[in-house]
Amino acid sequence: MEFTIKIRQEGLSVTLSVTGGDLQRLRRLNALAALAALRAGGPATLTQLAERADLARATIKVVIQDLMELGWVVQMDPSGGEKGRPARRYRFRAEAGRVLGLDIGAHKVLAVVADLDGNVLHTTREPVTPEQPRAERLAAVDRAVDACLTGSGTSAPDIWIAVAGSTGYIDLHGHVVLSRAIQDWSGVPLADHLEQRLRCTVLVENDSRLAALAECRRGVARDTRNMIFLHVGRRAGAAVVLDGVPLRGGGGAAGEIGVHPLFNVGGLLQAVPSVEPGTPPDAVAGAVFEAVRRGDDEARRAVLRYVKVLALATTAMALTVDPDLVVLGGGFSRSADVLLEPLRGELETMCLRAPELRASVLGEECVAVGAVCHGVEHLSTMLFNPEVGPLTAVAPPR
Known part of the structure; x- marks a missing residue:
């Protein structure tokens, strides 16, 4: 039988x-x-x-x-x-263990503690700068982790898995091979550092792929299995999701569109007369988007130049994988009212089958939430795998 x-x-x-x-x-x-x-x-x-x-x-x-x-x-x-x-x-008993999610970006370290079902219990933010030395950034990571554990009433042994999302090219082994957005970060032994601090399973993944996973599990892409996530701000990244799984590629570099010379965001959005001289580089794009809302023609033309470049990269991916959906995420998603319509128009012109276009609603916690989702799913594979031996008593995997 x-x-x-x-x-x-x-x-x-x-x-x-x-x-x-x-x-x-x-x-x-x-x-x-x-x-x-x-x-x-x-x-x-x-x-x-x-x-x-x-x-x-x-x-x-x-x-x-x-x-x-x-x-x-x-x-x-x-x-x-x-x-x-x-x-x-x-x-x-989702409270039996805890999952730690980290978003290590150029300007912030965000730490999230969640239960085994991915329900977020506490979030902590630690400001950083792109120019900080590696040791100072790792110290900021430690502070964010400690504060998040304290705020959630969690001790380090309660953490069953930690997943860190980092900007840059992350290879299949979780090594930060290259980071252009953060100085002194390429080659950082991030997994080793976290394993020594937490004594648990540690995974390191590209931030765009984790953000895409968050959209698929908790965001605007829950109703689709095939999508492209655009992680755009002062730098550009992307992730392709096929059959519900973010594509990593042969070496983990899938989606790293920001390394292409075309994506000089500063050059594309600068030299708009309505942006006051001396505006900090981090604030230039926001000033340009605000000028578009006021009806400034020069600002509108600058945005259209940027959108055309973004559409070219998106179309190349869309013609390759034929997604049902493109999600605009990252810092520029806050200006979806300015970017979505011109981007939709470009995609309809360039794509054989234009995908639907939506803006992310997960906000700045998107990467950290994706890290939690990745951790929960990895634990499920380790602990509840039907091909492994008998189900054991509650305990973190070792």
């Missing part, structure tokens, strides 16, 4: 066949199906959970008891207002 078990988790859907003689494997898959159903749909009674997981109620009852003994599931207190004896409800 053969059984079919379907396990669905965020970013993962697996269908497995089990022969009747492999009862231990069947029991493990039933447990994983129940866990996935609880995490996807929230607290449930045994009857509700049996329907979600497509298992018999008697089977679910045994499975839930096993999961409670292992520490993955807990029975909830009865809710008031129900007539008679309320049905017992169960939930996944």
Whole structure:
């Protein structure tokens, strides 16, 4: 006899066949199906959970008891207002561990602590500058982490995984190979530094790919599996998502459009007469966008020059992967009212099949939230993998 078990988790859907003689494997898959159903749909009674997981109620009852003994599931207190004896409800113990997400950019370090379901518990911001020496930036990372742990009531051993998003070219091993936006950052041993501080699994990823993942899981791209994320501000980056997974490429350099000489954002948006002399470089683009809102023709022409370059890069990617959606993210997404319409017009002219265009709504926490999403999914793969041995008691993976 053969059984079919379907396990669905965020970013993962697996269908497995089990022969009747492999009862231990069947029991493990039933447990994983129940866990996935609880995490996807929230607290449930045994009857509700049996329907979600497509298992018999008697089977679910045994499975839930096993999961409670292992520490993955807990029975909830009865809710008031129900007539008679309320049905017992169960939930996944997302508080059993913590996930740390980091966004290490040119001007800020953002730290986020979340539970095992990715619910953000606390956020801390530490200002930095592009010119800071490596040691000072790493010290700022440490301060942001410490403050976030304290603010969330989390101790370092409670962190099961830390994911850091960094600007620059990050290779497949998590090494910062090249960073043009941050001085003294290329080659930094970021993963080693965080592993020594936290003593947990550490992943380092490109910030644009993490931002794209956040849009797919929590943002405006939740309804599509194929999209391009434009991470644009004073520098430009991009990420391509295919079948719900950010594309890394052969060496991790996919999406690094900002290294192309065409993307001289400062040159494209400078020399607008309405921008006052002496305006800080970080504020020039915002001043140009504001001038467009006031009806300034020179500012509008500067924006159109920038949009045409952005559209050329976007079209090259769109003609290659045929996405359903392009998301405008990064600092310039705050000026979507200025950029979206001209960008949409250029894409409709250049693309064989013009994708829909939307602006990100996740704000400056986008990369850190994507880091949390990546951490949660990595833990799920490590801890709840149907091809690995029996489900163990609650503990961080080592």
